[in-house]
Amino acid sequence: MAEASLMRRRRVGTLLARLLMLVALGFAVMARPAAAQSILRDAETEALLRDMSRPLIEAAGLRPDNVQVVLLNNSEINAFVAGGQIVYLHSGLITNADNANEVQGVIAHELGHVTGGHIIRLQEGATQATGIMILSLILAGAAMAAGAGEAGMAGLMAGQQAAMGRFLAFSRIQENSADQAGATYLTRAGISGRGSLAFFRRLQNLEFRLNIPQDNGYARTHPLNAERIARLENIYENDPAWNRPTDPALEARFQRVKAKLAGYVDPTQQVFSRYPESDRSVPARYARAYAWHRTAHPDRALGEVQSLLTDNPHDPYFLELLGQIQLESGHPQEALTALREAVSRAPDQPLIGALLGHALIATEDPGNFEEAKRVLRIAVQRDNSNPFAWYQLGIVYDREGDQPRAALATAERYSLTGQPQLALPNAEQAMMGLQVGTPDWLRAQDIAMASRAAVEQSRRRNR
Structure with missing residues (x-):
């Protein structure tokens, strides 16, 4: 009992x-x-x-x-x-x-x-x-x-x-x-x-x-x-703003963004149903351009973008898309013209700068590496939370033989993507090759300390 x-x-x-x-x-x-x-x-x-x-x-x-x-x-x-x-x-x-x-x-x-x-x-x-x-x-x-x-x-x-x-x-x-x-x-x-x-x-x-x-x-x-x-x-x-309309320019920008986002994430048939070929508005052509590019139809995508640029030849975001399609279709050299102009038209947009840096590296022309390093460094200075930009910058440093800074860029990328176990050895490698006390060395030290703490915490949780 x-x-x-x-x-x-x-x-x-x-x-x-x-x-x-x-x-x-x-x-x-x-x-x-x-x-x-x-x-x-x-x-x-x-x-x-x-x-x-x-x-x-x-x-x-x-x-x-x-x-x-x-x-x-x-x-x-x-x-x-x-x-x-x-x-x-x-x-x-x-x-x-x-x-x-x-x-x-x-x-x-x-x-x-x-x-x-x-x-x-x-x-x-x-x-x-x-x-x-x-x-x-x-x-x-x-x-x-x-x-x-x-x-x-x-x-x-x-x-x-x-x-x-x-x-x-x-x-x-x-x-x-x-x-x-x-x-x-x-x-x-x-x-x-x-x-x-x-x-x-x-x-x-x-x-x-x-x-x-x-x-x-x-x-x-x-x-x-x-x-x-x-x-x-x-x-x-009862609010005075009840009948106040949205600024037309802001609304036009929203409709563009809504369309391009739909072209990028929505099912293809849904995109073409909502934005049929008969619709020649800017948002419709924008949506179709992204949908065609996403489904590996570069010629159709380029046709839509070229029609947009005919109406507005210096729009930085249309130029960005043109360069992206050319780059991702295997023509990085052709992409440079559009992306360089896009960066000059929107110098405060580091994401476009990172794409230009990627295209410059993808040409495999060593003569483009110095420009790639310059635009990528500007991109990460303005937005250091972009793992893709750090990855591209690491490639440039590696091609130049600057292994400590290549390791630091790699540590930055792994730190941003939540992989402290990979960020730690790269940060330690960077510290060994950089001059002690310099800004890059101090940054590598910060990443190493934060990553080591994260790794130890993970180990304690898994015990």
Whole structure:
């Protein structure tokens, strides 16, 4: 009898430990929505998002230089923040939005999460919910150990429901707060709230199509869309900016970016259905150019780009695409003319500079390496978070026989891509060949120290 009781308590303890681990992992997953998602980088898109968000960032009392709007390759209509002053937008949000104003409404809402410190407070909500769950686990374990199995399981289920209810209520409060803050920022920036309401109606229609219940707001992380719309309609419709249109130039830029993004990420047939050959608008030709290039039809892609350049021969982003198609079709020498002009027309766009550096290296002409090194160094100085640019710069240093700086560039690349186990040996190799105390040596030392710490932390976790 004693042995059976002991075995029962052990099984209960094992079960509760596993349940507790699952609860903790569940809340941890909720707190890290940005993990394992692919970032999309494009010079024209990033310039547009900066200009669209700047007045909202300033209205939120933040510094535009400190806030990033990052685009993720995800077809869902969604956006979120995940710590710091970074707003993540899904590509599906851009390609499905009707206009720039809708996206501005979403950005304003997400800035409400940033200024409200909601990611930190979300962890507080998870901690409170976990505490409720732990207490119910302990009480359930005691009941089970005493032989009251059914009562213990009932208590466990009630505790789980209470914990999740607490967490969901906490999340809904944050969403309401972000809605109100977003409305304030739109008002301060003089931007209409029409797009914000249109976005919530879009979400509501999507939920209708997916048969998501619209009558139980207590089982959701977000308030019911109907409730959000009702609360915000009165605010927006009485705002002086309600009938203020978006700047036509900004809207035209948005439609271009939306089209090129669709051409790059959407299924090909969907692109050609939305932007048929009969549509000779700039966005339609732009979308088809990217779609043709992505599907390995360089002649068709070049035809679309050349028609765009006929209308606007010095557009840096059309020139960038022309050079990209030529380069990736195996004609790097031909790409140089377009990319050099693109860099001269948009000198503040390091992503275009990195592409020019890549083309210069791809010619395999040693006479181009010095120019490649110069444009790539400028590119990483203006944007040192581009692994591709560091990779190309490492190639140039290697071709020149400058192994210490080639190792440093490689360490930078691996550090940026989250591979400290590869960044560490390259940083150490760079330090051995660089003069002690120089800026490059100090940078290699910084990477080595950070990578060593990350490697040690990983080892401790895996023990």
